[in-house]
Amino acid sequence: MREQHIFHYTLARLAPFLERATLEVLSERDFSTAMGLAGEDLAALIESDPSHRGLEQCYLETCSPFIAVATYRLAHACWPCEPMLAMKLCHAARVATSVEIHPGATIGRCFVVDHGTGTVIGETTVIGRDCTILNAVLLGSRRMNANQPGKRHPTLGDRVSVGAYSQLLGNIMIGDDVRIHPWSVITRDMLPFERACGVPMNPLPQDMPGSILTQ
Structure with missing residues (x-):
């Protein structure tokens, strides 16, 4: 599924900046709704920016701002019940992409x-x-x-x-x-x-x- 594809690429970009235990916790969750929203964000980016020739995989692998937005979608889903996990995601995205979006x-x-x-x-x-x-x-x-x-x-x-x-x-x-x-x-x-x-x-x-x- 497209949502799973986006999810795995997002975690791969964040992996150097997150503890292994945190990655394991995330990998066991169902983030289909959050990643569905991230998919809409990606479609909007592709429509507005032709610089990657419309290649979705190219955006996933090279477009840091989108990874920041996708991470925000994950962190926002965690924020109400697991603020510490959400803030860890926010921090990892900031280090990885130089974009800071508070999960709240x-x-x-x-x-x-x-x-x-x-x-x-x-x-x-x-x-x-x-x-x-x-x-x-x-x-x-x-x-x-x-x-x-x-x-x-x-x-x-x-x-x-x-x-x-x-x-x-x-x-x-x-x-x-x-x-x-x-x-x-x-x-x-x-x-x-x-x-x-x-x-x-x-x-x-x-x-x-x-x-x-x-x-």
């Missing part, structure tokens, strides 16, 4: 992290469906220390794209179909279909081309 984050279907290096997604982040995040993006809290429990990270709607090196900070709401250009710092809510660029964020006309996100 809530992420919708068809999620794409492209390039990915340096991207951090905090614990109480909520991300909708069909969202794309590039490298060195921070979805973080407003404070560097003394953070209190509770919602402190951004909420992104559906079909949101976040350009490289952008920072979205605090418990803010980013509406559906928002486009955030590279190097932007966002500390306030954004309405659906808004475009943003700069430090501090400046709204842009809604007809700005989306291709700038990848430039």
